[in-house]
Amino acid sequence: MDTAGKVIKCKAAVLWEPHQAFKLEEIEVAPPKAHEVRIKIIATGICRSDDHIVDGLMKDRKYPVILGHEGAGIVESVGDGVTTVKPGDKVIPLFLPHCGECRGCAEPKSNVCCKSDIGKNNGLMFDNTSRFTCKGKLIHNFINTSTFTEYTVVDEISVVKIHDDAPLDKVCLVGCCFSTGYGSAVNLAKVEPGSTCAVFGLGGIGLSVIIGCKAAGASRIIAIDVNSRKFEKAKELGATECVNPKDQENPIHEVIQKMTNGGVHYSFECIGNTDIMVSALLSSHLSCGTAVIVGVAPSLSKLSFPPILLLTGRTLKGGLFGGFRGKDSVPQLVLDLISEKFKVDGLLTHKLAFNEINKGFDLLRKGESIRTVLEF
Ligand code: CND
Ligand code: ZN
Ligand code: ZN
Numbered sequence: 001m002d003t004a005g006k007v008i009k010c011k012a013a014v015l016w017e018p019h020q021a022f023k024l025e026e027i028e029v030a031p032p033k034a035h036e037v038r039i040k041i042i043a044t045g046i047c048r049s050d051d052h053i054v055d056g057l058m059k060d061r062k063y064p065v066i067l068g069h070e071g072a073g074i075v076e077s078v079g080d081g082v083t084t085v086k087p088g089d090k091v092i093p094l095f096l097p098h099c100g101e102c103r104g105c106a107e108p109k110s111n112v113c114c115k116s117d118i119g120k121n122n123g124l125m126f127d128n129t130s131r132f133t134c135k136g137k138l139i140h141n142f143i144n145t146s147t148f149t150e151y152t153v154v155d156e157i158s159v160v161k162i163h164d165d166a167p168l169d170k171v172c173l174v175g176c177c178f179s180t181g182y183g184s185a186v187n188l189a190k191v192e193p194g195s196t197c198a199v200f201g202l203g204g205i206g207l208s209v210i211i212g213c214k215a216a217g218a219s220r221i222i223a224i225d226v227n228s229r230k231f232e233k234a235k236e237l238g239a240t241e242c243v244n245p246k247d248q249e250n251p252i253h254e255v256i257q258k259m260t261n262g263g264v265h266y267s268f269e270c271i272g273n274t275d276i277m278v279s280a281l282l283s284s285h286l287s288c289g290t291a292v293i294v295g296v297a298p299s300l301s302k303l304s305f306p307p308i309l310l311l312t313g314r315t316l317k318g319g320l321f322g323g324f325r326g327k328d329s330v331p332q333l334v335l336d337l338i339s340e341k342f343k344v345d346g347l348l349t350h351k352l353a354f355n356e357i358n359k360g361f362d363l364l365r366k367g368e369s370i371r372t373v374l375e376f
Helices: 048-054 168-175 175-189 205-216 228-236 254-258 273-284 326-338 354-365
Strands: 008-014 023-029 034-045 072-080 092-095 131-133 137-139 149-153 159-161 195-202 218-226 242-243 264-269 291-292 317-318 350-351 371-375
Touching: 008 131, 008 354, 023 149, 023 195, 034 092, 034 168, 048 350, 048 354, 072 168, 092 168, 092 317, 131 218, 131 273, 137 228, 168 175, 168 350, 168 371, 175 205, 175 242, 175 264, 175 291, 175 317, 195 205, 195 273, 205 228, 205 264, 218 228, 218 254, 242 254, 264 273, 273 291, 350 354, 354 371
Parallel strands: 195 218, 195 264, 218 242, 264 291, 291 317, 350 371
Antiparallel strands: 008 023, 023 131, 034 072, 034 149, 034 371, 072 092, 092 159, 131 137
């Protein structure tokens, strides 16, 4: 059946209000307007950032909303003026758009497009309308993507074509998890051969940071988590030592300082906890250490530490999507996964039917899963 130009009725997981379970609803998805692309989502990962919204930690979010930002699918139809993808193409939606024209895109050192909805939280298309409705109500989108739905509509700057042979149930991890973690090590920290690293939080993001640190030739990779069940996988992927802060008498930064003769070269916060962001900074060497914030903290939280920590020579930085520019980097990262240059199978612990989305979030909250991929 040719659906182009028509409203599609399909299944989606709607979050009507924070602190609630997702409701599986039949929604209407309007056809793409000019420069927009309608995508049939085939697989989508569950990332902690989605859960932060469910938890209500991002207090300025719009509801009701369709979450999900780590997906892969096939283009169903395109609006007028779309030139970079066509119906039938395999694609990955980009939660960080890449327009190629704005100030952010023009800055050689930046990967953050000014059209990104991160921090603005409009939850709408660029014309300030939505393509999603349910029971007569407007449903918002999430960081230019919304992948917890059978069909979504994104702007052309928020989607990139990938190789026809890409297994979508695996390469959806390029949409956030793998790229964000791996890039945080190689692009943001720029880990060097022989350097020492500490990774706080061993979810899909932290474990991907470990993959990046190892690929960059780090001599020591210290993996830190309050859940010791994460350690086996961390070691498989390249961690040289694992530490559970709960087993230590002293604060974790003192433990790391002691293990590394004063602190690591590079530390990474992959949890979203401001206290641990300070721990990560303190765990980096006072004269030359760099701490990279990858985790997303609650929207109203504040980071607080004595500035002398930086005056001695430490660097504090952060980044989105591992510093990658989506349109330039995602197709190659997908090829790297297909060729098994990077092995991400260990990150993919669970596969569930889309209907089981609430179970997928429970597994994440209980620390039982790394990435659950939902399939339609
Ligand atoms: P996930 O919840 O899978 O992993 C977090 C890990 O941290 C778990 O293993 C926890 O046990 C562990 N942990 C929790 N508290 C502590 C603590 N106090 N000390 C040590 N370990 C602890 O999350 P994820 O890997 O999906 O995501 C990690 C963060 O990255 C999260 O904040 C998410 O919102 C953020 C993120 C950032 C970006 C980006 O572009 N920067 C993109 N997506 C997600
Ligand atoms: Zn831009
Ligand atoms: Zn994410």
